[in-house]
Amino acid sequence: xxxxxxxxxxxxxxxxxxxxxxxxxxxxxxxxxxxxxxxxxxxxxxxxxxxxxxxxxxxxxxxxxxxxxxxxxxxxxxxxxxxxxxxxxxxxxxxxxxxxxxxxxxxxxxxxxxxxxxxxxxxxxxxxxxxxxxxxxxxxxxxxxxxxxxxxxxxxxxxxxxxxxxxxxxxxxxxxxxxxxxxxxxxxxxxxxxxxxxxxxxxxxxxxxxxxxxxxxxxxxxxxxxxxxxxxxxxxxxxxxxxxxxxxxxxxxxxxxxxxxxxxxxxxxxxxxxxxxxxxxxxxxxxxxxxxxxxxxxxxxxxxxxxxxxxxxxxxxxxxxxxxxxxxxxxxxxxxxxxxxxxxxxxxxxxx
Numbered sequence: 155x156x157x158x159x160x161x162x163x164x165x166x167x168x169x170x171x172x173x174x175x176x177x178x179x180x181x182x183x184x185x186x187x188x189x190x191x192x193x194x195x196x197x198x199x200x201x202x203x204x205x206x207x208x209x210x211x212x213x214x215x216x217x218x219x220x221x222x223x224x225x226x227x228x229x230x231x232x233x234x235x236x237x238x239x240x241x242x243x244x245x246x247x248x249x250x251x252x253x254x255x256x257x258x259x260x261x262x263x264x265x266x267x268x269x270x271x272x273x274x275x276x277x278x279x280x281x282x283x284x285x286x287x288x289x290x291x292x293x294x295x296x297x298x299x300x301x302x303x304x305x306x307x308x309x310x311x312x313x314x315x316x317x318x319x320x321x322x323x324x325x326x327x328x329x330x331x332x333x334x335x336x337x338x339x340x341x342x343x344x345x346x347x348x349x350x351x352x353x354x355x356x357x358x359x360x361x362x363x364x365x366x367x368x369x370x371x372x373x374x375x376x377x378x379x380x381x382x383x384x385x386x387x388x389x390x391x392x393x394x395x396x397x398x399x400x401x402x403x404x405x406x407x408x409x410x411x412x413x414x415x416x417x418x419x420x421x422x423x424x425x426x427x428x429x430x431x432x433x434x435x436x437x438x439x440x441x442x443x444x445x446x447x448x449x450x451x452x453x454x455x456x457x458x459x460x461x462x463x464x465x466x467x468x469x470x471x472x473x474x475x476x477x478x479x480x481x482x483x484x485x486x487x488x489x490x491x492x493x494x495x496x497x498x499x500x501x502x503x504x505x506x
Contacts, residue, residue, distance in 0.1 A: 183372040187216040190246035277304035297342030311358040320355025392416035399431030
C-alpha cells in the first residue's frame with residue numbers, strides 16, 4: 155500500500171502531473187536525468203537531459219559524454235560538453251505535440267530523419283478504456299505488438315529494416331516501466347525480439363559510427379548489439395566528486411544506492427557545496443542509509459528523527475529554508491527538524 159502524507163504536494167512546486175488534478179508521489183527516478191537529446195562523433199557520444207524541475211523547482215539540465223576510447227560515461231558541465239560537440243544545439247526529440255488531452259501525442263524522428271507520431275494511452279480510470287495507443291511511421295500506421303494494451307511507444311528507431319519501439323506506461327503516477335523495447339518487422343507485422351529493460355524508454359538511437367544501438371531509460375544508458383545483446387549497461391547513481399565536492403552522477407553496471415545527499419546538494423548554493431560534502435563525508439554509512447530521498451521530498455511529517463551524526467547538516471538546511479521563497483521551504487524545514495537538537499525545534503512546523 156502506498157504511504158500518504160498530509161503534505162505539500164510535490165506537483166505544486168516541482169513540476170506537472172500527467173493530469174492536473176493528480177499529485178504524483180515521489181519516486182527515485184524523479185531526480186534522475188530524462189535524456190532528450192543524443193549526439194554522435196567518431197570519438198564520443200553525448201547525452202543531454204530535458205530540463206528537470208524536481209530539484210526544488212529549478213530547471214537543471216544534465217550532460218554526459220561517453221568516451222569511445224576509455225568506454226567510460228561521465229557527467230560534464232555545459233562548457234565541457236560544448237568543447238566535445240562544438241556548435242551543437244539541443245534538439246529534444248521526441249516532443250509533445252499537444253497538451254490538450256490525457257492522451258499525449260509525441261512527434262519524433264528516427265535516426266534517418268523519418269518522422270513518427272505516437273499517441274500515448276493514459277491508463278488511469280475506466281473512462282480511459284476507449285483511448286488506444288497508436289503509432290504512425292512516415293504517415294503509415296504501424297501495429298504496436300505489445301502484450302499489454304496500456305503499453306505506448308515513447309521512442310522509435312529504424313535499424314536496418316526493423317522498428318525498435320521504446321515503450322512506456324502512462325498513468326496516474328506519470329510515466330513508468332512498460333515492456334522495454336519491442337523489435338518489430340516493417341509495418342508491425344511480427345515481433346522479432348522483446349528486450350526487457352528497467353524503467354520506461356526515453357531514447358533509442360542507432361550509432362552512426364558503430365554497429366550498435368543506444369537505448370536510454372529513466373534509470374540508465376545501454377548499448378546493444380543489433381542481435382539484441384546488451385554490450386554495456388550504465389545505471390545512474392548519486393555521487394560526489396571527492397576533489398571538488400560537487401554533486402555528480404556516476405554509473406554502474408548494476409543498481410547501487412548511491413549517496414542521497416548528493417541529490418540534496420544540487421539544490422544548495424554553489425558556494426556551500428564543498429562544505430556540505432565535507433560534512434556529509436563524515437556520516438557513517440549505516441546512519442546515511444536512514445536518510446532517503448523519498449522521506450526528504452515527501453512533506454510534511456515532523457515527528458521523525460535522523461541519527462545524531464546528521465546534525466552538522468542543520469545549518470545548510472536552515473539556510474536553504476530561509477532563502478527558499480516557494481512551498482519547498484517546508485521541505486527544508488522538515489529536514490532541519492529531523493536532524494534534531496535544541497536549535498532544530500523551531501523548524502518543526504510549516505512556515506507561516
